Amino acid sequence: MSSFLKESFFQLSKREKLYAILAISLFFCFFMLFFQPFGVNNYDPKESITPGFALAIFSMGLYLGLLLVINEFLIFPLIFKGGILRWQILMWLIWSIIYIASALFLFYNILGEWHDFRLSSWLDFILNFGALAIIPLTAIFLYGRMRHVEQLTETAEDYHSDMNTIIHFPSDNQSNLHSYSLENILYLESEDNYVAIHFIHQGTFSKTLIRSTLKKIDDLNLHPELVRCHRSFIVNLGHLAKYDGNKQQGVIILQHGLTPIPVSKSYASNLVSRLR
Structure with a gap:
């Protein structure tokens, strides 16, 4: 287990990160809009999708995208200068979930006029957001593994071609x-x-x-x-x-x-x- 956590971790390119941020933001918007989980329907007790409710959800999606951009393109490079290990990416994911969930919880309460601004609600929001994040994180992990395997295959092919040099x-x-x-x-x-x-x-x-x-x-x-x-x-x-x-x-x-x-x-x- 210790050696596994100390292995280097595949990193996405800047373009891939931007695509991932866009996908996560859209996923968040549509999931929250149609399923209204985690007490979001407290904003509208009728649980109907009104224009105002849709606007509030999509504004949260834009805010989420901004938080992710700040996290990945400003904070991440300040902390990690070179390669990153598995245990470091694990700590980074924990930080990201707490940081983003807390910021969204604050934004959510501003929109809802502080109707759910309680410590217990904040902790529940973090746990629920972490559970929701499993879906896009799993997709990103599988994509990263696929890209890593492709790179290893390309490297092996280049190596095989190189070994044929006279x-x-x-x-x-x-x-x-x-x-x-x-x-x-x-x-x-x-x-x-x-x-x-x-x-x-x-x-x-x-x-x-x-x-x-x-x-x-x-x-x-x-x-x-x-x-x-x-x-x-x-x-x-x-x-x-x-x-x-x-x-x-x-x-x-x-x-x-x-x-x-x-x-x-x-x-x-x-x-x-x-x-x-």
């Missing part, structure tokens, strides 16, 4: 050029005056030696996925299964059950920042 390794012997698909490269290892390219070919592990040094290859910046982790190793992060360590040192575990690759202090900090 990497060319020049050697000191200018007549030789070794080319491999990025997805087949596992890691590079220094072997005296040579560099061993460990790769997958037709489902088996293979190795090719080229006359060069890791420093020369690293300086070429062939691809962001090929990262120096040790004076003797460059790894393909596309095959990373696990990293055990910190910003000082560690060990990289690649997929396919290969031998763990050490991460030295000189390269650990850069590697960790790349993994985040």
